[in-house]
Amino acid sequence: QVRLVESGGGLAQPGGSLRLSCAASGFTFSSSAMSWARQAPGKGLEWVSGVSRDGRPTYYVDSVKGRFTISRDNAKNTVYLQMNSLKTEDTALYYCAKGRPPFSPSTRGQGNQVTVSS
DSSP: OOEEEEEOOEEEOTTOOEEEEEEEESSOGGGSOEEEEEEOTTSOEEEEEEEOTTSOSEEEOGGGTTTEEEEEETTTTEEEEEEOSOOGGGOEEEEEEESSSSOOGGGBOOOEEEEEOO
């Protein structure tokens, strides 16, 4: 059974940084691509970033390129999302997900809130 637990969200000011972590269990982590997705209030789920099973290549939606960095540690079964130069429009519930979109509730975490506000 896939289990993904996100942590590290919270409140940041515009221009600030946050780092999300996702601890994975219940599947062979090193054999799976991983993704981050987000859902802003009143909007649908948006894929944000992905990483291949061995850490390269990585992929980003245009709106976060140059600001967000995805990485993974297969020894720790953990995937990360470093978010720099945060903008108010980055405010959303961020999900860690197994594989690539589309995602189902059974292959993504419960979500972690990121709020960017002054």
